[in-house]
Amino acid sequence: MAPDPQLVSDLPQTASNVLAAITTVIDGKPEAAAMALTVMIAEGHLLIEDVPGVGKTMLAKALARSTGGSVSRIQFTPDLLPSDVTGVSVYDQGSRQFEFKPGAVFANLVIGDEINRASPKTQSALLESMEERQVSVDGRTWALPTPFMVIATQNPIEMDGTYALPEAQRDRFMATISMGYPDERAELAMLRSREQSSPIDSVQPVVDAEGIKALIQAARGVFLSSAVERYLLAIIRATRSHPSLRLGASPRSTLQLARAARARALIDGRDFVLPDDVAALAVPVLAHRILPTRESLGRGLGESQTSAEIITGVLDSIPVPRD
Missing domain, CATH: 3.40.50.300 (P-loop containing nucleotide triphosphate hydrolases)
Structure with missing residues (x-):
């Protein structure tokens, strides 16, 4: 809808x-x-x-x-x-x-x-x-x-x-x-x-609360194209096979990244999701769900910084859909 x-x-x-x-x-x-x-x-x-x-x-x-x-x-x-x-x-x-x-x-x-x-x-x-x-x-x-x-x-x-x-x-x-x-x-x-x-x-x-309910319902209906879906899924799946991670993003994170992208699009006044919405939200939505390996933590950056760097690297490695 x-x-x-x-x-x-x-x-x-x-x-x-x-x-x-x-x-x-x-x-x-x-x-x-x-x-x-x-x-x-x-x-x-x-x-x-x-x-x-x-x-x-x-x-x-x-x-x-x-x-x-x-x-x-x-x-x-x-x-x-x-x-x-x-x-x-x-x-x-x-x-x-x-x-x-x-x-x-x-x-x-x-x-x-x-x-x-x-x-x-x-x-x-x-x-x-x-x-x-x-x-x-x-x-x-x-x-x-x-x-x-x-x-x-x-x-x-x-x-x-x-x-x-x-x-x-x-x-x-x-x-x-x-x-x-x-x-x-x-x-x-x-x-x-x-x-x-x-x-x-x-x-x-x-x-008020009723207004928030209406916005939530509207966000559920924001269009997510098949190309953006594949882009989002490619990001998630890349974390599960990344050599610097011992735990990748969960299926729950797939759903929540999509929901967050829809909400971001609605706030910007659009009824469709752009790849930019997914990319902008990837670090805050995914970084806390993944676990870096001990070797990747050896650089002394800390777990949160290392996780953010890994997600940023994943984004750089996946082609952005242009159509």
């Missing part, structure tokens, strides 16, 4: 409004803001990985406030329990029945702050929620609200007191981005503008 032409024509302005709201809080990071919005429209989840203090949580808050809907925040700590995330059944003395008390995951947008500070058992509480958009407790299943998105932040895994996310959980995140330090102009503007108040307090919703 093709997206509504009126919706396609209106979306660039809506997206521009959302991005403008986010950039009032996050100075000098338009790419990070655009990636967060792309993942939301593509029905994915976003992992923001960087050192403390560069605005990871602030970006998540800004997106939440600008898009409306219900929002919850989970501060991941070593003593956090899985039931704090998913919910728990509590015995009601009056009715003499167990009553389910929903956890923090029951919201349109869930902010998981410093997810790698919780134990692996607690981290795994999000696996079912992120993939199936439901929670199973005591033999019963509860559906999560629509739309549903998890934005998790984490510090580099080399830091003290952290637990590396397992491959199965990293694969459930559609994309991973790094904020990086702001440039001098942006940091100077931040220094001057935040002396009196925080800009997050003035962010207002520019689209």
